[in-house]
Every structure is written in structure tokens, then in C-alpha cells.
Amino acid sequence: MSLNISLYTISAVLILDNEGERLYAKYYNQGPSQENGGEVHFQTLSQQQKFESSIFGKINKVHQDIVLYDNHLVTYKQTNDIILIIVAKINENESLIYSTVANLFESLNILLDNTIDKSTIVSKYDLVSLAIDETVDDGIIVEIDPAIIVSRVTKAPKFEPGIHVDGDKGLFDAFSFASKKISERLQQGF
Amino acid sequence: MSTVSYKNKDAYSSSSGLPDKMAVFQECLQQFNATPVKTKKCRQLLAKLLRLIYHGEEFPPSESTTLFFSISKLFQHKDSSLRQLVYLTIKELSSSSDDILMVTSSIMKDIQEGDVVYKPNAIRTLAKVLDATTVFSAERLFKNAIVDKNPIVSTAALISSYNMLPNAKEVVKRFTNETLETIQSYKQFPKDQFQLHEYYGSSTSNLPATSYMYQYHALGLLYHLKNHDKMALMKLITTLSEGSSLKNSLSIIQLIRYINKILIDDESLITHLYPILSGLLKHKSDMVELEACKTLINLQHLIKDDQFMSIVTTLQKLLGVPRTATRFAAIRLINKISAKHPEKIIVVNIELEGLINDSNRSISTLAITTLLKTMGAGTIDSGAGGENVDRLISKMTSLMDEITEDFKIVIIEAIENLALKFPSKHKKLVAFLTDLLRDDGSLQLKTSIVDALFDLIKFLPEASAKQLILMNLCEFIEDCEFTELSVRILHLLGDEGPNTSNPSYYIRHIYNRLVLENSIVRSSAVISLAKFAAVCGGDVSKNIKILLSRCLNDVDDEVRDRTALSLKFINSDHKKLIVSGSKYDLAALESKLTHYLNETDFASSFDINEVPLLSSEELKSIEYNKKINKLESSNADASESNDNVKGSKTEDDRSGSDNLANDLLKQQEYAQELSQVPEFADYGKLSKSTLTPKYLTDKENEVVVTVVKHFFIESQKLVLQYDVTNTLPRSLIQDFSVIAVPDNELYEEDFIIPLAELKPEQTGTVYISFSTPSIEDEDLLAAFGNTINFINREIIDDEGNVDEADEGYTEEFGIEDLEVLPGDFLAPLYNSNFSAAYDQLPHHESSVVTISGVNSLENAVSSLRSSLNLLPLDGSDYVPSDTNSHVLKLFGKDVWGGKVGVLIRLALTGGKVVAKLEVRAETDNFSTAVANGAY
Known part of the structure; x- marks a missing residue:
């Protein structure tokens, strides 16, 4: 049993939809260092997709939280039409990896206003990708507390700064606003 | 206006809802270069870009560079939410673009004076952008960030330094003091940390003031900076394990792993380090407890039995937690222990029985396979274990109705293994299997049961067990809807039946098939009967001839052909043509044939005599070894095999081929080389x-x-x-x-x-x-x-x-x-009845030796096994860990063809293993040589 003494813990973070298509897939090539024994998994896109489809077939609609598959430890959370999956090495600490996936799920839940589904994930993809980046970076677990993960993700800006011109109506408004101001000034001045 | 064009482009997107790559690319160039920058729009665009990247799309280098240039334009904008996403995008693109260096100065500027919101992102991105030559310019920056008061900034800097280790170890080494300082400091989030999202609203009082994650990252980095200095590492571990200087669970896990690593390199430190580990067996976080258990189980050869019990107690507690992942981990560990020391975990049997019905199938499978092992261990020395087996079997019988077929197959394999390991328990287990055989089931299920029974016939030593199974199989084919199973069973009856005490019983059953079944079954019944005639001879032979002669008028020509042929052989007394005692070694045959085909001239004909003939005994040794190997490897993937029976079978075959059959192949290769x-x-x-x-x-x-x-x-x-x-x-x-x-x-x-x-x-x-x-x-x-x-x-x-x-x-x-050594003249050979074979050997010799270099009976057994190169029989290679004496039975043959049996009585006294060898062989000299040269 090879001991993982590096901080590189997570092999991949995946979000798959209800047909097993990837919505988010990030595989971490755990560095060229000697620690992982030169093993390289999931190098090509087709290898990755093959893995995803087979793992999807195994875990879809089976709420088991954790399975061993193809020499990997796979933990996941399924809801509505998506599955959030975290893959790690077979000897990783099961509880640690499951906590990571559960807490990431929890923080997505907060960020997406309790509606984790395919369309929300696509429309708020910026929040999703930032949340994952704040949880796992390069296979290293950055943060595990959902509240802190959420606090690290910025929301999308609410409005476009600068001059806001919205078609003809906007121009008209601006014009009437300006003329009103000018007339006010003129009246005050005199 | 832009909204309209954006929507149009979306209409071209592919069916999976993925935006079109070129459209996104074009729009990125357009929007990022616009003035003023539209923040919201750009953030959406970046999200789309990221979606493409995370979907696996790649941009060719030239496009990637263009993209990079336009993204760098966004640095002019101050909006922190946009900036954060820009950093993520740069990080993801950095692997595919060659021009990443150009953003270095912008990023460094952000780290120095930018907003705290995106500062950590900037630091993590910087590590991707820098290379070995430019890293020096950022040294100061990293040092400051590591000691920053904000835990998130500190964490980001530590992770980045860690990632830079392979490229710039020398520079990172200079951060040692800062990292040490960080581990032991207390860093708090700034007050406004949680104000970004209204979700938390007023309840800010419940939010954590810090997560101490920086301790985890700092510890990880520090280990790599110090791992060549054992003394420094020991000092680090001792200081950090004192009191509660590490607050973060992940960092404690990491500390446990370092302790493990040190102990692997230097086992003598266990007395010093064990108290730390055992202290962590009781921790508020179950992941820490798990890690401590894992580590201690890995190091179990170093710890004492009573210390081991505290691990089991912790695992027992973890089996009861509501979290599936933790229960799974705990039972995985228990299963691992059970492979070697089932007697140590008998105390958790009650918990295990509760887990048989667990909703997680991996857990219930592991529970069953573990239980089967502990039951076996319980019964081996004490008579009280019998009740346990009964209880388990009745529990499983009731369970059998509720579970899926795949899962049944797992249980069947487990039962078979148990029967092989503990032959004395076979009656109940065989009864369980045959009951299952009578129930309804698919071909796959029945095949696995029949396979299990076949193996038991081959490897169970008692003749009564054989008889029992054969009779049950006879009953089964009376009412069997699967032709292929009937054929296999008839074949087996032909092989095994003639040597039993009442062959006529089987003949009656076989003859029934001849009357009632389809032509395929009939033709195999004919061959089977012929074997009885050939082996038994006498009256049996005469009667069978009468039975067979009726088949000469069968409607099917295959049946007629086989009958005619068989009768001819029986009448002309060509016994060898019906019953063959040996088989060709198929692996060797294959390699010889390939070799022959590659020698293109075909001048000489293929010489079949070059292929070694394996007697049925040798064949059994090979199969027995495979079986045992499978038994052992099945522990590892027991949990996997429940859904994946086919997959794990091929794996087993691969590992199984790693023994005798493979050895023969290796031998062939040597012979080939030498013949050159x-x-x-x-x-x-x-x-x-x-x-x-x-x-x-x-x-x-x-x-x-x-x-x-x-x-x-x-x-x-x-x-x-x-x-x-x-x-x-x-x-x-x-x-x-x-x-x-x-x-x-x-x-x-x-x-x-x-x-x-x-x-x-x-x-x-x-x-x-x-x-x-x-x-x-x-x-x-x-x-x-x-x-x-x-x-x-x-x-x-x-x-x-x-x-x-x-x-x-x-x-x-x-x-x-x-x-x-004697082992050089010996080869393992299987024999189902050791004592009978052993007693028949004429020359014996004995000696007493002290086996050096081993401290347990288990090691002594494996060392004797490999040095003598013999096959352990009757499961005698299994040593219960709570005894001080053991009997090992080894059997094999010498290179001159004589059989050799060795009975070794081992005793463990004062940390030394003493062995009394009693060697029996067919030649006097050789038994002396083995007895004297064994050690």
C-alpha cells in the first residue's frame, strides 16, 4: 500500500448531467514528482470520457455516497438532474474525501439559492467554477468549510457601470432629463 | 444590441447546450477589447469560456495566445468579481499558451496593492505563470503572503509554493522559517469575510473565525522542505503533536501520514510515536480516527495485541455512525484485518451482522465476507463456533430472497472460500449451496453455484463430502433446464463417479438422462457412462454395454456415433482412449506451437513430446494455487466485485496465472534459451x-x-x-x-x-x-x-x-x-489427502532447526514454504495469530519424480521459531538431504 504523503489528494472533480454528459470536468495531473510513482491517469480526453460514462452507469440513481471503482475512490452527491463527483486514489481517507464532496455540494447549494440543477449550473457557471476552484486547486484541498468556500466566491456584478444607454427610450429619457435640468438651472440663475 | 447578437449566436450552439467554440472566441475578442469594459457581460463570457475548457475543448496555441492578449486587457478594470474570474481563466489557459509571462507584472501588482477579495486568486495564478528563471522576482512577494494575517492569503501562498517545489525547490526552501511561523500562528478572517452573500445575513456569530486550513498547507510544504533531515522531522512531529497545536483535522491526518512514513523507515521509533497515534484514536473528527486506524493497521506488526484492541474498539464505534462513507471505510479496514487475523475482530460480529442489511451494497458485501472469515476463525479451535455458522447461514438464507443475483453470486463465492479454508465445516455450507441450487435462478447464478460445487469436489479432502455433492448434483440434473449445466455435470460424474463406493447410483441417474433429455445431453451421458465401464470393469462394464447398445438406435447421429465409438473402445479394452490421466500443459503447448509456426521452413514435424504432460495431480496443484490466490485477492476487491462480477473475475484470472502455470511457461523460456x-x-x-x-x-x-x-x-x-x-x-x-x-x-x-x-x-x-x-x-x-x-x-x-x-x-x-538447496530439487504438488500420501512414503528422516530471521509463526511458514518450494496442504499455511505452535504440511515431488512430504511442527518460544521437520521421501538419501538442508 503506497502511502500518499503529498498534499495532492483529489484526482478529479466532475459534474455530470442526467445522461452522463459532462457539465464540469477537471482532472488534476498530480505533478511530475516521484511521489505518485509515475502513474498517470486520464491523460486523454477519450480516456476521461470513458471513465465518466462507466462511472455514471455505476452510480446513477444509486445513492451510495461512496464506491470503489477501477482502482479509484469515488464519492458523489446526486440531486435533481446532476451528479457531483470527486475522485481520489483508492487508499485515500474515505471520510475526508466524502466531506469534501458533501461540503462542496453544500456551498453550491448556498450559491445557487437551493436549486442545484442543470440549467442553474449552466446559467451560473461562473459561481460554480469559482466555488470548485476555491475548494480544490491542482488536486490540493484548499478549503473544506462550506461557509468559507461560499464567502470566497464573488457574485456577478449587478449592473453595467458607465453610461447606460438603452435603445431609443433611453436616449429620449436622457434628453428629457437634460432639458429639465437645464430649464431648472436657467430658472435658478435668474 | 449586444444582447440580440448574443442570443443569435446561442442558437447555433450544439444540442448539449454547449456554446459554440468559435462564436465564444470571437465574442471574447470583441468584448474584452471594447472600451469601456462591460463587467457583467465579460464575466458571463468568461464563464462560457470556462465551460468550454472544463468540457474538454482546447484552443490551438495561436488562438490561445490571442485570447490571452484580450483577457489581459481586462486588468484595466477594477471590478473585483470580474478580476477573480479573470484569474481563474488565466490559470486554466496557462497550460496551453506560451505567452503567459506577459501578465506577470500585472499579477504581481495586484498581489501588492490589490483588493483582498482576489488577492489569493492572484497568488495562486502567479505560481502557474512563473517559471524557474522568473521565480526569483516573486520571492519577496511570496514570503510576505505566507506570513500575511489573512488565513486565505497565507493558504494561497503556501499552495503556490508547494506547486512550485518541482521547479524551484531552492527558492521555496528559503520560505522555511515563514512556513514554520505560520503553522504555529493564529490567523483570523477579516471582519467582512462573510459579507459578500446575504445568505448568512445576521447569523454571522455562528460563522467560523478561522478554519486553520493554513496549518494543513504549511505542514505539507514543511515536510517536503525537511524530509531529508530525520531529526528535524521528528522534532516537528513531537512539537506539533503536543497539546492541541494543530487545530485542523486535515493537518492532523497529514501529521499521521508523516508518522507512518517515518515508522516505515525506522521501526524502532514505534515506542516513541505510538502514544501519539493511539491518542488520536479518540478524536472529535471521524476522519482523524480513521486515519489513525489505517496507519496502525499498516503497522500492526509493530504493536502489541492489547494495543491492537483499541483500534478495533475505535472501528467498532465508527461502524455505527450514520455517515455511509465512514461506515464504509471502517468496514473496509475490518475486512482487511480479517484477511490475516480474523480472530481479532470477533468482537465486532454483532455490529457486522447488523450491517448485512445496510443500504449500501458495498458495505453489506464486506460485512458478509468478513463475517464468513471470522466465523471460520471462531470454529477452528473452539467448538462453540458451530452455532455462529448456523446463525449466519440462517441469516443469509432469509436474506437470499431479498437480494439481487449479482450479490448472491458474491455470497456463493464467499461460502465456497469458507468451505475450502475450513473443510470441517463443509456439510452446512454444501447444504446451503445445494438448497440455493434448487431454487429458481438464472443461468449465471446456477453456473456460479455449480462452479463452487465443482471446486469443492476437487479440493475437499473427505470422500464423504465428495459423495454428498455428487448426489446433490445428480438430483439437480433430474430437473435442470440448462443444457450446458447438465453437460458439465455429466462430464464431472464421469470423471469422479467411477471412483466412488457406489457407482451404480450415478449410473442410474445418468441413464435417466439418456432416456429423458435432448440429444446434446444424451451424447454427453453416453461418454460419461463409457467412463464408468472403462474404470469399474466387471459387472458394471457388462451392464453398461447393454445400456449403451440400446443407444445405437438413437435418433440423433451424434449420440449414435459416440455410442458406437465408446462400445468399440470398451470391447477392445482401450481404456486410455476413454479415460486420460493426464493433459498437455496448454500454456506450454501454445508457446511451442507459436514457436513452431514462426520457424517458417516446417522441415520437421511438430514434436508433441516436447510439450510437458501434466498428470491430473499436477493439474490440481495448479488449480488449487489459483483458487487460493483468488481467495486471497478477493479480499481486496470484494467490495468491488458485487456489481462487477465479470470485471473482477478477469482480474482474478490475471493474478491467478501468476503461479504454477506461469512458472511452467518461464521454464519453457529458459529451455528455449538454453537450446540455443x-x-x-x-x-x-x-x-x-x-x-x-x-x-x-x-x-x-x-x-x-x-x-x-x-x-x-x-x-x-x-x-x-x-x-x-x-x-x-x-x-x-x-x-x-x-x-x-x-x-x-x-x-x-x-x-x-x-x-x-x-x-x-x-x-x-x-x-x-x-x-x-x-x-x-x-x-x-x-x-x-x-x-x-x-x-x-x-x-x-x-x-x-x-x-x-x-x-x-x-x-x-x-x-x-x-x-x-533441497528446494532446487523440489516442485509443489497437490494432494487432497496429505496424511495418506505422507504415510505411504517409505524413507523418513527428521531434524530440528531454529529458523533464523523470523519472529512469528506466520513468517516462518512463508519462509519454509518458499525455501522448500513445496505446496502447503489442508489449509496449513494459515496460522491463527493467537497460538504459539503450528503444524505445517508441505507436499511436492522431487525432480526424479518421487513424492516428498514434509510435516513441520513449529513452536514459538522466546521470540524464536523452532521447527521439527519430519521428511518422508521415496529415496533415503533425498529425505536426509531435505531434512538437513532445509535450513
């Missing part, structure tokens, strides 16, 4: 070779020498094959020879084939041939003192030429001795 050497042409058939080359030098030596012994028994020759590897990169080795001096006069050197030249990194071979004593001679064993002798010449140019004027220098030095 003309000098050995008249030595005849190669009898035996040692399979793993023995190192006679250190593996790091300038010349590495390994040796393989080849025995030619017919011609009484021993060929030593010295494989020599030249590891010196700048030296040419010439005239390499080995001087091997035997200490036994009966060994005479015939000739040596030296090696003329060996280039760097090449491997060559030196053969030495000896004439050996025969089995009648007094002294079979010998030791060879080896000295190597060669000329070393320096290589002066890149083509590998040597300076002709320089004659090099001669080197001669001794290397390790080589011994000829």
Missing part, C-alpha cells in the same frame, strides 16, 4: 530451473550479477546462468568470467562460456556447466564460492570506443556465494 547454446545440445531435457534470479551483488554495484540454476537430471548436469549487467556508463567490460568453486567434490566443472565484451548498460550471460551427483550419492547439496574477473576499459568518446593504447585494468573480486 550448442554446448548444451546433448544435455537433454531441462528438468528444473530456479525461477527468480538471485542477486549475487548489490543492485547498485558497478557490475550487477544475478544467477539462475538449471538442472538437467537425465544427463546429471547443472548449468549456472550468470546474467551480468554493466552499470558503469563510461566503461567497457571485456573477458568477463566467473570462477565458481563448489564445496562438494561431487560437483565437477565441465566448462565455462565467458563473456567477451559488455558495453555500458548492457546485459550479457556467462554459463558454467557442472556435472552433478545423482540421487544415489551421499551429498546432493553444495555451495559455490563465486569470484568474478574482468578487464575494465574506459570509454573515451561518444561512440563507445576505447583508447587502444590503454589496456585497461583487470579487476577480480568475490561476490556472494550460491547454494544448491
